[in-house]
Amino acid sequence: MRAPPTLRAIAAVPSPFYLLDSSAGLPEIRQIHAQLVVGGLLDDPRELGKFAAAVALSRQAPAEEEQPVVAALAYAEEVLSHGRLPPTVFALNSLIRAHSKGAAPHRGFHFYRRILHSDDGDGSGLRPDNYTFTFLVRCCAGIPSAEGGAAVHAAALRRGFAGDAHVQSGLVRMYAEAGSPESSRRVFTEMESPDLVAQTAMVAALARSGDVDHARKLFDEMPTRDAVAWNAMIAGYEQLGRPKEAMQLFHLMQRDGIGGGAAVEINEATMVSVLSACGQLGTLDHGRLAHLYTEKARLRLTVALGTALVDMYAKNIHTWTAAMNGMALNGAGEHCLALFRRMQEQQLQDGAALLPNEITFLALLRGCSAAGMMEEGREVFSQMTDLYKLAPWPEHYGCMVDLYARAGRLEEALAVLRAMPGEPHAGAWGALLSACRTHGHAELGAYAAAKITALEKENDGAYVLLSNLYAGCRNWAGVSGVRALMKARGVAKEPGCSAVEVAGELHEFFAGDRSHRRYPEIEAMMAEVGRRLRAAGYSPETEEVMFDVEEEEKEEALGWHSERLAIAFGLVSLPEGAPIRVVKNLRVCRDCHEASKVISLVFQREIVVRDRSRFHHFRHGSCSCKDYW
Template sequence: MPYCHVIVLRRGKNEAKKWLMHMKLLAAVALHQAKTNILLFSPGHACKVFGRMPHRVPAAQGRVHRLLDGAPDRNRARRVAGGLNPCECSGMDGRNHMQMQPLINERSRCSTHGCRRSNSVPIIELYLQFPWNGPLPRGPWFVVAFGLVSPRAANARNGKSSRQSSSQAVGRSVSNQMRPLRDPAKLAAAASSQRHLREIHAHLLVSGRIASPSHLAAFLASLASSSSDDDDDGDLSYARLLLPRRPATLLAHNSLLRALARGRRPHLAFGAFRDLPLVPDNYSFTFLVRAATALAAAAASALDAALIAGSVHASALRHGHAGDPHVQSGAVSMYAAAGDVGAARAAFAEIASPDVVCVTAMVGALATGGEADAARELFDGMPQRDHVAWNAMIAGYVHTGRSREALRLFDEMRHAGAAVGEVTLVSALTACAQLGALERGKWVHSCAHSRGMRLSVTLGTALIDMYSKCGAVAAAMEVFDSMGERNVYTWTSAVSGLAMNGMGRDCLALFKRMESTGVEPNGVTFVVVLRGCSMAGLVDEGRACFDSMKSNHGIDPWLEHYGCMVDLYGRAGRLDDAVNFINGMPLEPHEGVWGALLNASRIHKNVELGKYAMDKLMAIESKNDAAHVLLSNIYADSQNWKGVSNVRNMMKAKGVKKVPGCSAIEVGGKVHEFFVGGKTHPRHKEIEMMLAEMNQRLRLQGYIANTKEVLFDIEEEDKEDAISLHSEKLAIAFGLVALPEDMEIRIVKNLRVCEDCHDYTKMISKVFNREIVMRDRNRFHHFKDGACSCKDYW
């Protein structure tokens, strides 16, 4: 027969609900690993509970008597209790210990359970252990936590035969579980689950050691740090509930503050700091600065981040703790997260002897602030570098687009013997994604696997991004499908990968799947979905997606969303709709909106609309080199060489220079870069010979150079010579020379591929029977058998 373990609280119904959490943790201890349930019981049913006990010991009678003392039917209470005095509860001894085990310590029994009937109501009123085979009715008076444990299961856990008393088995299991709790502070910090934390607290209650400030502080910190994002009424509330029940100490409050600052909801640390009943010390501000660092990094704008950092630093100054070394070091990290390199420099200059943590923070601040060279100088001067310093410098290179240097430093880090963790590999994967270095990215992936790293959300998302930006969509989706946990960023990365590779229908399907799983898309998700629709020409689907932002998800469109819609209409040739859409915008159009209209004018050769868009764009961003080139292309298409000349003169007057075309290809784990007409590559002679062979074989197939985008009024032959040396053609030639015949050629170009190079590459894929993947500034082109995945819609 199963045994039912009951804990009764002497509380009213409303207060009983407030103490449900206490009930759960105490029941967890009493029942060991049994499932715990919560019911409300009436005083009458408490009598029934007592009546079904096999042995009614005096202590139990006394407990029930006092339990029902406030009930309306006091005569019934006296009859059940047998007229015994409630104070006789103190007479419990070892002989009846197996029949009833009150989970309270001996010292507090008389004060909290005595005949004085103190208003300080005890947490535990009664713990009963008895055979039970009937239903448990509900009532409004008392909270009862109960759970069922079979005698066989209870005994099996303790290695005993089923003939032994179930009471002994359960009692020993609880005792065994509590035996190692001689240092609750350490165990609380190392608790493996929320249930474990509550068991520890129950032990502290039983032993009376919860009064120890250090034990309480450790327990509070562990509760706060174990709280989940959606656990607003869980362990965090439970931790807050404990604070006012003890004399206020900075140790306890700072422990809670520290845990909140390090947790997933650092904004709660500000509330805890505001409610601090004591004067904050240097540790309080150290933890507050850490929370501010996390908030500044996630702030919606630079202004918000600056306000957060400045207010916290000002508060530390006001309380006289801004000069504390820990606060100073934290201030450097805080301003770095806020993007205020000047303030970070000032805070760093005030530190007499910066430690490795502080120097690392400054390295990160300089690197992410665009001063990578200054960061590297500081990094190289560090006498000791831990893995955090290496990670900061690598991430700084990645942030500033210096991906090759990031990968070189990654290699140095490994050779130096520094610990390579998930943060390091995520930065390395991002660098590979920027370069389009698929083979190197695969190596980093295998490195993570060989080190036994779990495929976390962060690592998995970085892998999806890397494979997508290298054109390996199948590999990206394989990683996505293998992930056990995904967040909105994971889904967005996968949707973006499909979009940039021209798979608009698949992009929309994955987005619908995302919505069906209950993952709420954010603004970035809609940006990539709209781009996917634009690249695939899905106008109606894109418009429906745009309209659903506000109606279905409550997201107000950003300027980026409006720019995507203009691009969607413009690419499809619906120029009037694009103009009308701009005129109906509730926001002032930015350069992205007018740039999309200008590009649409180039695609559809509308000179007047192009001039209109250019004028609007120049009023916002007068030195946009891409805009000048687009307008030049529009003029060149219409043979308006005077217009081309005017644009060129305008660029010279403004000091605007066209960004030179650059194409990169990875061979043997090394990235090779080629510029227009470049002749500096060590294998230049071989490249020239292959380029000549390519041109000859394509001419035999009827290839005629498309010179419309040559922005000079020169002879046709000179135009052909000019476009024959475009960087992507040089990269393809090197790929044909250096790569095995059965291997794809993967090119990454910094600019949009021109029409001639696009047609040229299609023919190369057919004539040389090679698959070529090219990533330009806007999208991917997968060339195979003389066709492109974009279907000439780019």
């Protein structure tokens, strides 16, 4: 008996079949069908079968169809049912095959039953062949159903097709998909010369069942390996909690390729397993490289791949710490602590992979300090030393000093400084000095400034803070003394500089700067800003000016600080409603902080200022720091 034509033979027919390719939608299929009917080309059952097969196996979506593959299958069934003669085995096999790849693989059995019931009793009916069972087994794998697969297996035995290489390969895969690795193994051992498909299916079955060692043995014996085999082994190691071996195999996959030559296609399935392995190992560097690889390979960001990326980053202490540090810089202390608690909960599930380190606690303490959460900060410090047995660094003590000092508990801050294991660093004394400036404690501030300048003679910030402290107390003699000391020691105050980006160009401004090419527009906007601020009831905080001059002169000096100029330029240059983002090299002064709040309200603009210590988000007349910085 002559073998049925292959599906590739369809394309060789000199007819409108040439038009029926993967891009044909249902309207085009109907037109081609009409041409074939008019031309009488479908009177031959074999030609009818070819056409039905071509329709059933078309994979492209017509734009107006919601479920194009389902619609094509339904149309193919309709073509066969309206034919003048009964369909051939080839046509019915084609529909079984199409359904094995579709969303409803169980529909393939309907056409199998049509084959079985086609006999009118005279022995002239259709009989299933090796292709029938090959496609039926694929349907079972798609369901998946071990019981249905066993029934098909038994039918293939009765019909004499169980020894067919394609049927056997399909059975190995089907039993593997149905969670029956022993059945897969039995079929596999019966095969005389397992092909690549069967070997790959067996490797996948063993790896999925947890028997990765036997899977690896078979994998290593394979003469060639495709991406499916590599992916099955990598996934097996990862799912069994053996991430190091998964990563080693991935590196081999990259290096060796198929047969030691051509590269294996690394796809979404590969990277999902690799990213999960990186998450188990807690190796952020490897995870970042894997992430970069997915981008360079231009892999589509599917739900599975996106979830694997999120999971990988979520299981890495460096990622959690970076997120906490970002929140701390933005003054979101409560969110920082909430994230830490979430990390602790996940650590209970994942073991030591998410143990916080010294940098984690540094971020937490900074967050508590920035938000004025003193009691929470003390609890964090206690957990660090008592629960996690981590020895504090000088930076941790510095955060505790800052925490107490900002809250006005200056004596406790001083006690922490004196209790530090080593010599306190200038930053810790600077936290105390800054708080003394805020709370007007001149004597303790002078003591802290002396400690700083003893450690760092050219630390201009200490002199400026002490001078501001004296100016706030109207101690002009003290201000003059600090200025004289700076001159004698050759210390120059770092000039304040603020930058704002407009249309990809960075514009820098210094206090009182009149050099910008658009200065006339900036000057006009500064006048408008001043007018609106006064109308809104804003009153300058002239204590920031370190000279004994008239109030009007002080207001003039404050109004031309570098961040004010940058904001004015942003108002002139950026589209209405666009946020203004400013970076400043020094700490924002209190008056500019208050002015920025009012500007955000009266101009209805979001203003983001990144100063030396943190971010300030000004919106609707308030700042994200809650005036605590």
